[in-house]
Amino acid sequence: MPMRFPQMAFLFCLCGIFLGAAVQKPSTSSSKKRAAAGSQREQLVLATVGPEKITYGELERAYQKNINRQGTKLTEAPRDSVEAFLQLYINYRLKVLDALSRGLDKDSAVLADIRTNRRLLAETFFFDKVLTEPAVQELLRRRQWELKLAILLFSRDFAQDTLPAYQRAQRALALLKQGASFEELARDSSDDRETARNGGVLPYITGGMILRPLEDVAYRLRPGEIYPEPIRTQHGYFVLKLLDRQPRVAVWARHILLPIANGDTAAALAKADSLLTLLRNGADFAELARQHSRDNITAERGGAFGSWYSRSLGFENIPSRLLPEFEEALFSIRDGELTTAITAFGVHIIRRDSTKRYTAEDERETLRRLYRRLYYEEDRRRFLDSVRARLECRWNTPVYQALLSHLDTTKTTADTAWAAAIPAALREQPLYICAQLPGLTVGQLLDTLSTPAYRAYPLRASSLKQAAERATTPALIEYLTRDLERQYPEFAHLMQEFRDGLLLFRVEQLEVWNKLARFDTAAARAYYDSTKHRYFTEPVYDLSEIYLMSDSLARELRHQLDSGADFATLAEQYTQRPGYREKKGHWGKLTPKQSQLAALAEQQQAKKGDILGPLPYENGYVILRVNDYEPPRQKSFEEAIPDFAAAFQDQQQKLLTERWLQQLRQRFPVRINTAVLDRLFRSGKRH
Incomplete structure (x- = not known):
């Protein structure tokens, strides 16, 4: 009978139900061969457009931008579809070449847009690469496994230091080394009374479910091992033991619940035995469940719970967990086998129907969102602090003290003339200094604090330091992202796509949209005359x-x-x-x-x-x-304009674009390598 497991909000992250992941690494030699073949294919030239070469890799990246084609290789798509897309891509490159020939890439407005967009893209891309992707990959690795843990918690007194809690944890570890029972210590000493009653034992967990300091340690332990040091968290110190480690799977199960009437367990077990005999002789489980089970919800489904179940995350589609006795019995049998369990609800006949393992793609995006919500900001802060330390960023202490001496630290920036007492000479002094980076003067910090973002900002010493770090962070990120195009080809492609898209927009404005803005009455009347049979009142x-x-x-x-x-x-x-x-x-x-x-x-x-x-x-x-x-009558030209304007503009746009492309093909000759396409699609069919 499903039920919720008691909540341990201090320990478990409230991160919902997630699916799991099992990642298998290919052999190194086969990976290298495939990588080499893939690299050669990427360099194949499918077409030339003037001085440019369109390679297989370039076209495939563009092809996969469509959400319906993500992950689709060109050789897996119909040839006519690829050739049609190649023609569209050639037209795109012709327009970009025209923009470049006009020098639009050197236009100050274009350059400013590129710089602004790069700042935004670079920060997101960089932290994805150095923080988010490695963290998600580690979570996926951990989610291949389910761990059963036991804990002792020694809470810290937030009004005092953490030493007493640390000393208690050390004493517990010493007792455990001397052979003391973990279960008894949990009941006697742990400050988490919910788990203490259960000997400190937690339900099974998987990656991303518990406090990160505990999880980091838990996945390094072997079953039966106790971590030799107290583990510090915001809640206090933990002593941690790994009880069990199992591959993470989900099972599909069903049961028949037989109530224990008047405390007569023997009678319920006897009935269970008789039903088991019928089942082993070929009786239909679903039919017996409908006839005998007292769990009315599952009985209607032939005893099925109707959702996959894993020990760590419970049911996928039902916000509940199985009782520990039931769960233990279920996972002790193989697919197709039967067993029984006794719980507070009665005697259960359990059948494990099937088992599934998870793949990484089942939950990569879910874990990405989990990481961004729970861990990203802290990891980002720590990372930037480590870079500041590496670059020897420091406070100019004499200047900092002088600044504080001229400020009333009980006030905020909302107070009148809060910075009036600061001498002009002090404003020029360097306040925050970093090797290889622009620093921050007192005046620059004061200017920052005068912006609307810092309205009513406290002038305490700690707040000033936070403001200074925030003010210098953009320069720090610019330093970190200065070589992204060289380090990551995909970022270079991203910036190239943005630049080319911007150039395309500008050149299409000149050649198409600005011309369409001028209404051509003669062309419109000719269009009306050829289509006026469509326009009636x-x-x-x-x-x-x-x-x-x-x-x-x-x-x-x-x-x-x-x-x-x-x-x-x-x-x-x-x-x-x-x-x-x-x-x-x-x-x-x-x-x-x-x-x-x-x-x-x-x-x-x-x-x-x-x-x-x-x-x-x-x-x-x-x-x-x-x-x-x-009665209806044919509309006049003036009356019909709203009816045909959109179609007329579309026609004019196509005419202008086609004439433009014809001119561009004269300037930038196009050649399609049909032989390469033939070879690609022949090899694609073989695979």
Whole structure:
């Protein structure tokens, strides 16, 4: 019977249910061979465009940018699809070459956009490479395994130092080395009372579930091993023991729950034995579950829980876990086997149907989000601190003390003239100094603190240091990312794509969009003349209405109208639409697109003078009179412009683009290497 495991919020990260990962490394020799073959293929020239060569690798990267083609190799795609894409890519390169020939890449606005975008991309890319990707890879490696741990917690007193907690942890370790029972020590000494009652034992965990200092240690231990040092965390010191380490799998299981009536366990076990005998003789588990199980939810599904279950993360689609006794029995058998377990709910007959292992791709993105949420900011801060230390960044202590002496540290930047007492000479002094990097003067820090981002910022010593570090971080990141294009070809490709995309936008503005902005009346009229049979006005109905809730009254009024009664008079007396008795039911001119009443008239093919209904309408009934009717007519040129403007502009855009591309092909000859394509697609079919 599934149930929640007691929460240990201080220990477990509240990170939800995640799928696992098992990564198999290919052999080194086969990897090298595939890498060499892949490198040779990437360099194959598929086409030349003027002075440029379009290689297989370049085209494949562009092809895979489409979300529906991610990971698709060119040789796995239909040849006609690849050739069509190659033509589009050639057109793209022709336009970029035109932009380069005009010198647009040297335009100051283009260069400024590239610099701004590089700053944004470089920081994200760099920290992805040095922090996020390695951390996610380590989490994936850890998620191949499930660990069962036991802990002792010695809480720190936040009002005092951590020494007493550390000493208690050391004494516990000494006792364990002398042969003391971990379970008994947990019950007697651990400050985590929930796990203490269970001898310090936690449910199975996997990567990304517990405090990182504990997890880092746990994955280095062997089963039965106790880490020899206290492990420091924000909650205190832990003593950690690894009890078990198992490959991480998920199982699909079902059960039959037999209640223990009046405490008679023997009777429940006897019934379980009889059902087990039936099952082993070929009886259908699902049918027996529906007949005998007292777990009504799973009984309806033939005993199935309806979700994969792993020891570390519980059910994939159900926010609960199995009881430890049930879980232990389930994982002690193989697929297709049966066993029993006794829990507080009764006796369970358990069948393990099947087992699955996870792959890395099952949860790579999930773990990426987990890392960014839980660990990234701390890791980034520590990394930048280590770089500052390496670059010998330091405070100019005499200048720093002089600055503090001229500030009222009880005030904030919201106070009037908070920096007025600082001498001009002091403002020029270097406050923060780094080797190989621009430092920070007192004046630069004061300018930073005067910006809106630092409104009402405290002037305490610690706050000033934080502000100075924040102010110097952009220069530090610029230093770290200065060689990204050389270090990471994919970043160079990313920046190249941005630059080329910007150039494409600028040159298309000149050759297409600016020309389209000028409306060519003669061309538009010619387009209208060739397509005017498509543009007609809507039919227009001048309508009056009598709206009624009663069908019998509606029929009676229609009879009166047929007998010569005046429509306006009846509408003034009887219509039940608010505000329309005063109007004598008159709606005025309507089109079917504007009004459902006009749509009704159109459906009835009504003409001037017709009376329609009663017809069901808006939970009631309606009688309509067509006072006047204007049939559809062909629109004039001026009337039709809104109808054809988009299609006309699209046509003009295509004409301008095609003429432009024809000119570019004259300037930059294009040659497609058909022989290379033939060879590629022949080899692709063999694989």
